[in-house]
Amino acid sequence: MTFSATPIDGSIKVFVPRDAAARSVGADEVAERIEAAAKATGHQIEVVRNGSRGMLWLEPLVEVETPHGRVGYGPVAPEDVDGLVAAGMLDGAALTVGAYLGVVEELPWMKRQQRLTFARVGVIDPRSADDHAEYEGNAGLRKALSMTPAEVVEEVVDSGLRGRGGAGFPTGIKWRTVLGAASDLKFVCCNADEGDSGTFADRMLIEGDPFTLIEGMTIAAYAVGAGEGYVYLRSEYPDAVETLNAAIRTARDLGWLGKNILGSDLDFDLHVRVGAGAYICGEETSMLESLEGKRGMVRAKPPIPALEGLFGRPTVVNNVLSLATIPTILANGAATYAGYGMGRSLGTNVFQLGGNVARGGIVETAFGITLGELVNDLGGGTASGRPTRAVQVGGPLGAYLPVELFDLPMDYEAFAAVGAMVGHGGIVVFDETVDMSAMARFAFEFCAEESCGKCTPCRVGAVRGVETIDRIRNGEDRKKNLVLLDDLCDLMTDGSLCAMGGLTPLPVRSAVRHFGKDFGS
Amino acid sequence: MTSEVITPAPVPAPGRADRVRELATELRGLRGALIPILHAVQEDLGYVDQTDIPVIADVLNLAVAEVHGVVTFYKDFRREPAGRTTVRICQAEACRSVGAEALAEHAKRRTGVGFGETTYDGRVTVDEVFCLGNCALGPAVQVGDKLHGRVTPARLDAILGEAR
Numbered sequence: 001m002t003f004s005a006t007p008i009d010g011s012i013k014v015f016v017p018r019d020a021a022a023r024s025v026g027a028d029e030v031a032e033r034i035e036a037a038a039k040a041t042g043h044q045i046e047v048v049r050n051g052s053r054g055m056l057w058l059e060p061l062v063e064v065e066t067p068h069g070r071v072g073y074g075p076v077a078p079e080d081v082d083g084l085v086a087a088g089m090l091d092g093a094a095l096t097v098g099a100y101l102g103v104v105e106e107l108p109w110m111k112r113q114q115r116l117t118f119a120r121v122g123v124i125d126p127r128s129a130d131d132h133a134e135y136e137g138n139a140g141l142r143k144a145l146s147m148t149p150a151e152v153v154e155e156v157v158d159s160g161l162r163g164r165g166g167a168g169f170p171t172g173i174k175w176r177t178v179l180g181a182a183s184d185l186k187f188v189c190c191n192a193d194e195g196d197s198g199t200f201a202d203r204m205l206i207e208g209d210p211f212t213l214i215e216g217m218t219i220a221a222y223a224v225g226a227g228e229g230y231v232y233l234r235s236e237y238p239d240a241v242e243t244l245n246a247a248i249r250t251a252r253d254l255g256w257l258g259k260n261i262l263g264s265d266l267d268f269d270l271h272v273r274v275g276a277g278a279y280i281c282g283e284e285t286s287m288l289e290s291l292e293g294k295r296g297m298v299r300a301k302p303p304i305p306a307l308e309g310l311f312g313r314p315t316v317v318n319n320v321l322s323l324a325t326i327p328t329i330l331a332n333g334a335a336t337y338a339g340y341g342m343g344r345s346l347g348t349n350v351f352q353l354g355g356n357v358a359r360g361g362i363v364e365t366a367f368g369i370t371l372g373e374l375v376n377d378l379g380g381g382t383a384s385g386r387p388t389r390a391v392q393v394g395g396p397l398g399a400y401l402p403v404e405l406f407d408l409p410m411d412y413e414a415f416a417a418v419g420a421m422v423g424h425g426g427i428v429v430f431d432e433t434v435d436m437s438a439m440a441r442f443a444f445e446f447c448a449e450e451s452c453g454k455c456t457p458c459r460v461g462a463v464r465g466v467e468t469i470d471r472i473r474n475g476e477d478r479k480k481n482l483v484l485l486d487d488l489c490d491l492m493t494d495g496s497l498c499a500m501g502g503l504t505p506l507p508v509r510s511a512v513r514h515f516g517k518d519f520g521s
Numbered sequence: 522m523t524s525e526v527i528t529p530a531p532v533p534a535p536g537r538a539d540r541v542r543e544l545a546t547e548l549r550g551l552r553g554a555l556i557p558i559l560h561a562v563q564e565d566l567g568y569v570d571q572t573d574i575p576v577i578a579d580v581l582n583l584a585v586a587e588v589h590g591v592v593t594f595y596k597d598f599r600r601e602p603a604g605r606t607t608v609r610i611c612q613a614e615a616c617r618s619v620g621a622e623a624l625a626e627h628a629k630r631r632t633g634v635g636f637g638e639t640t641y642d643g644r645v646t647v648d649e650v651f652c653l654g655n656c657a658l659g660p661a662v663q664v665g666d667k668l669h670g671r672v673t674p675a676r677l678d679a680i681l682g683e684a685r
Contacts, residue, residue, distance in 0.1 A: 426656070
């Protein structure tokens with residue numbers, strides 16, 4: 001089914017998200033009930049399955065188009081639909097019931113954000129190429145094609161964009177290396193193996209605006225001279241796999257992929273490869289091994305993937321959010337993008353609030369917003385209503401931070417200075433019931449489970465870590481074992497081949513440092 | 522103690538090897554074809570049998586050991602048939618912050634099986650998963666391909682009850 005961008009003969013546009021998170025709490029049933037209720041009450045409606053606005057605590061969030069903007073109702077349970085329709089929901093009526101939210105764009109949560117990467121997510125029908133085009137889609141690609149590849153690379157360098165996957169390496173510098181490498185075959189690979197707990201922005205971008213990712217990868221291909229692209233997408237995201245595959249097929253039909261893209265000399269095609277349940281494949285060299293059809297064993301660097309990547313060829317490896325930000329940088333200029341942010345963390349970042357949080361979801365805003373503003377002002381504190389005790393920022397390999405550090409600005413360097421990392425921008429909230437020694441134990445347990453096994457510090461260290469924390473928790477030689485734990489963390493940090501073993505000490509050490517009480521000290 | 526019930530190794534259905542060869546041959550032209558082939562075999566035949574491995578190795582001109590190594594590296598590839606419904610309960614940090622461990626304990630008590638195991642009637646396989654990308658609406662559970670959010674023990678009972 002496709003939907004036109006403009007309503008057909010005066011029918012009312014009603015938006016019910018297709019996003020997996022919205023579906024997980026009943027969006028499909030809500031859409032069905034709305035269709036049925038509209039029929040019964042004689043409303044002529046057109047249901048658009050959009051992406052999610054990212055206000056996940058309000059899902060399923062129903063929006064109705066009105067002359068003064070899109071009016072929201074949420075959360076709407078399937079059994080609420082008939083009552084809401086009877087009360088005038090399909091006319092966009094201002095209801096006195098709790099579900100009525102007013103104009104969605106005017107909500108404080110939305111007003112607080114600067115959506116550049118996520119500009120279209122939740123707004124458009126993700127499967128509609130017409131919608132993409134209408135909302136300035138391909139403007140970045142058209143601009144890029146009017147420049148030389150080297151100019152495109154320098155534009156990305158000037159934007160200050162750093163890798164959003166977690167490492168924060170300047171994207172433009174990486175591209176410059178690939179552009180400078182001589183090879184008849186180069187690749188652009190998108191890392192969509194979003195395995196970090198507390199992160200879901202890659203999934204929501206792909207499900208909510210897949211054409212923007214395709215556009216970003218196409219620009220990357222043009223800039224570095226690549227002919228083929230791969231999106232390594234995790235198998236845990238079946239909805240995203242389906243949406244992206246559908247978008248790629250549409251893009252090929254429209255000449256947005258394939259030969260002579262948009263009438264230019266650029267040839268580029270894109271393929272989805274589905275992962276197979278290995279967290280380590282989010283590490284770029286492990287991902288390349290997996291794309292080659294092998295075990296996801298980490299490679300030693302150098303050689304860097306930019307020079308010897310997929311099948312030994314020069315390869316751009318970027319995260320979904322990095323690539324999806326490229327179109328807006330090209331369309332609106334590097335200076336505009338670099339006008340957001342602070343220090344060396346320029347532009348916006350897509351933060352994700354999850355875990356025990358009252359208002360969880362997507363917050364895209366300039367770097368520099370504080371952790372406390374995100375968790376308290378936007379997130380509204382815990383979902384349980386108990387005091388917040390800890391937040392973990394940056395996934396399973398990120399540090400646990402106490403509320404005393406809530407003044408910390410979201411900035412790569414500020415986080416590094418306190419032994420933490422921004423990572424992929426996920427923030428998981430825990431209330432006062434959390435046992436931090438159990439979370440530290442879990443960090444090691446997870447590392448032991450997911451280690452590729454290539455280097456000893458990670459493979460064996462993680463197991464020894466679980467044992468040491470168990471001894472501490474059991475009260476055996478606490479002091480001695482805490483020293484031993486510290487020594488083990490040093491060894492894993494310095495001796496591991498990749499971030500899996502190298503960063504597991506981050507959550508462990510931060511838990512000991514900030515929540516020593518839970519370790520009996 | 523000797524068990525009276527001997528679970529026989531699954532006997533591959535007749536024609537299975539031909540079907541595996543067909544699937545592998547169809548996809549062999551892809552770059553890095555092995556993982557797409559293994560996904561296709563599992564999708565079509567339910568799991569990756571030990572007897573499939575030499576067939577795939579032959580089609581791709583790889584050593585049997587290489588294919589075996591890949592099959593055993595990735596958690597997705599099952600070595601035996603799963604139950605008719607697979608229920609995966611997220612055990613990662615965000616879901617733990619809202620009670621995922623207690624939910625897993627509840628599932629174990631209710632079904633009588635642990636993670637990675639299938640109920641005796643072959644109805645349900647219960648497993649753990651680390652992150653389904655539904656971290657603001659946890660605890661998250663995946664039933665087949667369908668994601669569920671804010672899963673309470675009562676809701677999980679309903680899900681398990683519907684699994685036939």
